[in-house]
Amino acid sequence: MDQQTCFVLLLPPFIFFTIFILKHCQNRNQNLPPSPPSRPLTGHLHLLNIKKPFHIILASLSSHLGPIFSLRLGCKSFLIISSPSAVEDCFTTNDVVFANRPSSVAADHLTYNYSAYAWAPYGQLWRDLRRLTVVEQFSSRSLQRSAHIREEETLRILRRLRKESGTGRRFDLSHVISALSFNVRMRGIAGKLCVGEEEIGTEAGREILQSMRGMFSPIVLLGMCDYFPILRWIGYKGLEKKAVLLQRKRDEFLQALVDEIRQDKDKYKDEDNDLNLIQRLLSVPHLYNDQVIKSIILVLLTAGTDTSGLTMEWAMSNLLTHPRVLRKLQQEIHQNIGHDHLINDADLPKLPYLRCVVNETLRLHPVAPLLIPHFSSDRCRVGGYDIPRGTILLVNAWALHRGPVQWDEPDKFYPERFEGLEAEREGSRFLPFGMGRRACPGAAMAMRTVSLALGALVQCFDWGIGDVEVDFGVVSGVTLRKAKPLEAMCVVRNEAVHLL
Numbered sequence: 338m339d340q341q342t343c344f345v346l347l348l349p350p351f352i353f354f355t356i357f358i359l360k361h362c363q364n365r366n367q368n369l370p371p372s373p374p375s376r377p378l379t380g381h382l383h384l385l386n387i388k389k390p391f392h393i394i395l396a397s398l399s400s401h402l403g404p405i406f407s408l409r410l411g412c413k414s415f416l417i418i419s420s421p422s423a424v425e426d427c428f429t430t431n432d433v434v435f436a437n438r439p440s441s442v443a444a445d446h447l448t449y450n451y452s453a454y455a456w457a458p459y460g461q462l463w464r465d466l467r468r469l470t471v472v473e474q475f476s477s478r479s480l481q482r483s484a485h486i487r488e489e490e491t492l493r494i495l496r497r498l499r500k501e502s503g504t505g506r507r508f509d510l511s512h513v514i515s516a517l518s519f520n521v522r523m524r525g526i527a528g529k530l531c532v533g534e535e536e537i538g539t540e541a542g543r544e545i546l547q548s549m550r551g552m553f554s555p556i557v558l559l560g561m562c563d564y565f566p567i568l569r570w571i572g573y574k575g576l577e578k579k580a581v582l583l584q585r586k587r588d589e590f591l592q593a594l595v596d597e598i599r600q601d602k603d604k605y606k607d608e609d610n611d612l613n614l615i616q617r618l619l620s621v622p623h624l625y626n627d628q629v630i631k632s633i634i635l636v637l638l639t640a641g642t643d644t645s646g647l648t649m650e651w652a653m654s655n656l657l658t659h660p661r662v663l664r665k666l667q668q669e670i671h672q673n674i675g676h677d678h679l680i681n682d683a684d685l686p687k688l689p690y691l692r693c694v695v696n697e698t699l700r701l702h703p704v705a706p707l708l709i710p711h712f713s714s715d716r717c718r719v720g721g722y723d724i725p726r727g728t729i730l731l732v733n734a735w736a737l738h739r740g741p742v743q744w745d746e747p748d749k750f751y752p753e754r755f756e757g758l759e760a761e762r763e764g765s766r767f768l769p770f771g772m773g774r775r776a777c778p779g780a781a782m783a784m785r786t787v788s789l790a791l792g793a794l795v796q797c798f799d800w801g802i803g804d805v806e807v808d809f810g811v812v813s814g815v816t817l818r819k820a821k822p823l824e825a826m827c828v829v830r831n832e833a834v835h836l837l
Contacts, residue, residue: 380409411564428773518646706735
């Protein structure tokens with residue numbers, strides 16, 4: 338082996354070791370959060386079991402180390418928190434410090450050069466994109482404008498479920514719910530359906546939804562190539578190549594959407610002449626180029642489809658295993674709405690217990706058990722500990738929502754705990770949509786979509802699961818996904834037949 342080859346092979350480990358020593362010396366005199374014993378170079382990587390969900394592992398460590406602790410995975414330092422006081426420190430006192438996202442191999446390729454606002458660095462670009470999205474999709478006016486979409490798509494799945502009604506056999510309810518979620522979002526974005534009514538429940542419909550989920554499921558933001566940059570140089574497991582291929586597939590799909598509407602701007606207008614999102618953005622081409630438009634659509638599809646569908650699936654799972662709660666919800670709908678009309682957006686404020694059911698579902702089964710990572714742009718203090726610059730913050734919302742200090746009987750599904758409470762003001766102990774300036778701007782739309790669909794399912798059908806039990810097992814991933822899809826049986830309620 339010649340000297341040049343030897344130098345090339347030894348240089349990366351030398352750089353990594355030098356950085357590690359410098360960081361260790363710099364942090365030696367600081368009051369850092371507690372941390373479990375680590376190993377040289379790999380840090381705490383040995384504590385992670387790939388077969389066990391990450392939020393469960395972190396919750397287990399928290400039970401020994403406390404609600405604030407640190408980990409090191411390769412060259413990355415993490416701060417993990419699961420207490421209201423630590424959340425307050427991070428997203429109130431140090432909100433600006435933690436307003437950035439960490440860079441990563443995945444984000445390098447899958448976020449349009451960090452122009453997708455969910456991953457964009459904190460600054461003017463992020464402000465502009467977030468403001469635009471709120472105005473176009475999530476403002477009160479926009480939510481009123483899109484109410485008919487949610488109501489029409491809810492009716493579409495109810496009509497589909499009517500075909501399964503009374504058969505006495507269980508069917509895949511998760512697929513139907515997923516179709517609703519994607520159709521609502523796709524109509525708002527491009528004015529057309531993702532899955533047609535006749536395709537819902539069919540093999541063709543499943544293939545369409547599987548393809549959409551494959552393209553737009555939330556990504557694992559940090560991975561092995563980020564913990565050990567040398568792996569990126571050698572093409573570890575082809576991870577970067579897979580990210581490039583996925584982005585190419587995404588971009589082709591999104592560009593085709595934009596081009597189709599650009600060629601015929603009136604093609605997908607609603608009957609009331611309302612414009613979809615792409616049409617409105619294309620109407621001012623001097624402000625929004627194709628990359629900006631695609632980056633906005635990307636965030637809406639990634640953050641607003643699978644998440645809403647999973648919440649509905651968890652909510653129905655809870656209702657099917659808690660008949661008392663289901664009966665109480667049916668009674669509320671009967672007393673406050675009746676059966677003169679199908680539940681609509683305007684009816685939701687009249688159904689406080691329905692909102693309690695949704696909030697309790699989000700507490701017990703937050704679809705994002707670990708909030709999207711934040712990144713400290715400067716040194717700060719959290720819970721009395723010194724947090725170095727460049728630390729990645731992970732908030733374990735799942736552990737926080739099940740903390741015995743914050744909640745009575747935290748593992749019990751009990752919607753009444755939210756009665757008389759405004760969940761939005763529960764702040765640091767209830768974080769299904771995050772907190773601070775990087776909190777999810779689509780919370781109101783998500784709550785309306787889930788509440789409307791859930792209310793309609795309860796209003797129109799009686800539900801059962803037969804002689805089986807609902808499986809509450811989960812699979813490892815970014816979102817809290819059920820290990821087995823929810824299967825159920827339904828029968829149209831007599832008083833609701835005319836609504837369908």
